[in-house]
Structures are given as C-alpha cells and as structure tokens.
Amino acid sequence: MLETIRQPWPWYIAGPLIGLTVPILLIIGNKTFGISSSLRHICAACIPANIPFFKYEWKKEIWNLFFVAGILLGGFLGIQLFSNPLPIEIAPSLATHLNQFGITDFTGLVPSELFNWSALFTLKGFIMIVVGGFLVGFGTRYAGGCTSGHAIMGLSTLQWPSLVATCCFMAGGFLMSNLILPYILKF
Amino acid sequence: MIKEINQDVRELDTICVNESHLEHKWWHNLKYLVVGIIFGIIFVKAEIISWFRIQEMFRLESFHMYGVIGSAVMVGLISVFLIKKFDVKTIYGEKIEFHPKKFNKGNIYGGLIFGIGWAITGACPGPLFAQIGSGATVIIVTLLSAIAGTWVYGYFREKLPH
Numbered sequence: 001m002l003e004t005i006r007q008p009w010p011w012y013i014a015g016p017l018i019g020l021t022v023p024i025l026l027i028i029g030n031k032t033f034g035i036s037s038s039l040r041h042i043c044a045a046c047i048p049a050n051i052p053f054f055k056y057e058w059k060k061e062i063w064n065l066f067f068v069a070g071i072l073l074g075g076f077l078g079i080q081l082f083s084n085p086l087p088i089e090i091a092p093s094l095a096t097h098l099n100q101f102g103i104t105d106f107t108g109l110v111p112s113e114l115f116n117w118s119a120l121f122t123l124k125g126f127i128m129i130v131v132g133g134f135l136v137g138f139g140t141r142y143a144g145g146c147t148s149g150h151a152i153m154g155l156s157t158l159q160w161p162s163l164v165a166t167c168c169f170m171a172g173g174f175l176m177s178n179l180i181l182p183y184i185l186k187f
Numbered sequence: 188m189i190k191e192i193n194q195d196v197r198e199l200d201t202i203c204v205n206e207s208h209l210e211h212k213w214w215h216n217l218k219y220l221v222v223g224i225i226f227g228i229i230f231v232k233a234e235i236i237s238w239f240r241i242q243e244m245f246r247l248e249s250f251h252m253y254g255v256i257g258s259a260v261m262v263g264l265i266s267v268f269l270i271k272k273f274d275v276k277t278i279y280g281e282k283i284e285f286h287p288k289k290f291n292k293g294n295i296y297g298g299l300i301f302g303i304g305w306a307i308t309g310a311c312p313g314p315l316f317a318q319i320g321s322g323a324t325v326i327i328v329t330l331l332s333a334i335a336g337t338w339v340y341g342y343f344r345e346k347l348p349h
Contacts (some may be wrong), residue, residue: 062213093248129325130332131332169301
C-alpha cells in the first residue's frame with residue numbers, strides 16, 4: 001500500500017482529487033476555491049499602507065490563510081512520509097534541452113541547480129527566483145485569479161472571463177518557456 | 188453603508204467573495220487547514236509542484252499537467268452542476284452561492300504576465316507554498332516577491348488599464 005502511494009500519482013488520480021476541492025470548500029463553508037487571494041490578504045494584514053485595494057476586513061478571509069498554511073504543511077508531509085525514492089522521470093527531449101544549459105540534476109521537484117540560496121545573488125538566479133515570483137504575484141492579482149481561481153473554479157462555473165484568463169496564462173507560459181527562457185538559462 | 192463599501196472593495200478582482208453569514212469560532216478554520224494539507228500532499232505526489240512538469244506542459248512534451256487540470260475541471264463542473272441541481276446546502280444549512288466574474292482587460296494583461304511568471308518559477312501560487320514545505324527554502328524569497336508583486340499591483344491599480 002505504502003509502496004503504491006510513494007509512486008508518483010497519475011493525472012487521473014490527482015486531477016479528480018483536485019477537482020473535488022471545489023465542492024468540498026463550498027460545502028464546508030461556502031468558500032470559493034482560489035489561492036492567489038491569500039497573497040492579497042497577506043498584504044492587507046501586514047502592509048496595507050492606506051491603499052484602497054488593501055483596506056478591507058481581511059480577517060473575514062482568514063480561512064484562505066489557513067488553507068495555504070495547510071498546503072505548506074502538506075508539502076512537508078508529502079515529502080517526509082511518501083517521498084518517491086527514485087529520480088523524477090522527465091521527458092527525454094526536456095532533459096536534452098536542459099543539458100545544454102548545464103542542468104543535469106533532475107532528482108528534486110525544484111531544480112537545485114537553478115533555485116538555491118547562492119544562485120539568488122547571480123543575475124540568472126535573481127530573474128528566476130525574484131523576478132519570476134514578482135510576475136506571479138502581480139499577474140495573478142491583475143488577472144483576478146490564478147490556476148485555481150480561474151482555470152479550475154472559474155471554468156467549473158462556466159465563467160467566460162476565466163476562460164480568457166486561462167488562455168492568456170497558457171499563452172504567456174508558451175512564450176516564456178519556448179522563446180525567452182532559453183536565453184535566461186544561458187546566463 | 189460602510190459594510191457595503193467594504194464588500195465592494197473586497198470583491199474587486201478577488202475570487203473569495205463567498206462567505207458564510209454565520210459567526211464561527213476561529214477553530215472552525217482548522218477544517219480548511221486539513222483540506223490544505225491533503226491538497227499539498229496531492230501537489231507533491233502528482234509532481235504538480237515540479238518545475239520540470241511545468242516546462243513539459245509549456246513545451247508540449249507531456250500530457251500529465253493537461254490531464255490533471257482537465258480532469259480537475261471536469262470533476263469541478265460536474266460537482267457544481269450537481270450542487271445547483273439538487274440545491275445542496277453547506278454543512279451549516281446555508282445556501283451555496285456563486286458569484287459571476289466580470290470581464291476586464293486585466294484578465295488578458297494580468298493573465299499573460301502571470302503565465303510568463305509561471306513558466307519561470309515553475310509554480311503558480313499554490314505550489315509556491317507546497318515547494319517551501321517540501322524543503323526548497325529559497326522559494327520563500329519567490330513567495331515574498333509574489334507578495335510584493337501583489338502589493339505593487341494594489342499600489343498602481345488605478346493607473347493600470349482594466
């Protein structure tokens with residue numbers, strides 16, 4: 001049993017389980033599935049700076065912060081209890097592609113050669129870690145949601161603005177991964 | 188009146204508008220912590236928080252992420268349909284509410300910006316938390332930077348096209 005759990009879970013197990021989060025959150029408290037809002041609540045709680053966008057009763061949304069704290073704990077437990085002992089299998093074409101930029105370690109979920117504390121102080125590391133994060137935070141709020149709020153919750157409730165947003169997420173990602181990222185990885 | 192204004196601001200571009208009108212003790216929030224923990228474990232085990240899986244998705248080298256998101260949406264769609272059809276209530280007996288999203292140009296501009304960031308970091312906001320939990324401590328910096336990005340958006344919000 002444990003051996004089975006330790007294997008990477010296929011999409012047809014993980015996807016439906018993630019989809020079930022939508023009705024579970026609705027039924028246990030009328031909550032709309034969405035994660036990027038937590039970043040806004042953190043701003044409202046810690047650094048509102050009299051900005052109208054952050055002047056609201058964030059305490060009413062505190063459930064969202066409990067939820068993301070749970071995700072962090074779940075990440076910890078997932079690695080500690082059920083960690084897959086084998087290296088992550090990746091597409092051979094991706095491995096070849098990354099090899100030419102000197103990325104050869106595919107053991108972790110986060111590539112340690114790109115994301116580590118000493119890389120933070122290089123131009124490449126700064127772009128990957130700091131600029132990337134900034135774009136995620138700025139973009140999700142500007143778009144009004146992320147993969148969970150738009151792609152999953154929004155599409156589940158047939159909201160066409162969410163379909164537009166999801167298509168734009170994908171377009172931005174295709175552009176970056178295929179056309180721009182190779183130049184960043186070259187640094 | 189003040190309460191109404193507050194509600195308006197909170198609904199602006201945010202997706203968390205549903206709220207229970209009942210007052211609960213703080214520990215009722217622990218159920219969201221539990222859902223989050225399960226969610227985080229799924230993130231790790233299905234390798235959704237893997238930078239490599241995200242690259243494979245955007246480089247069309249694997250079906251995995253499309254399968255995950257596609258089947259999640261299918262289950263979400265069916266669930267929402269059933270909740271509406273049978274008028275399912277919350278565990279507190281309240282009616283489940285859905286709030287339509289209004290289109291604005293931010294869905295496009297913000298969507299593109301987020302997509303670019305997603306392909307760099309290999310993580311959308313949820314996986315950022317799970318990656319930190321899984322031991323990639325430097326991602327704390329990515330998360331702080333994402334919070335800063337959200338803050339900067341809030342600061343310039345009035346000046347941006349919507």
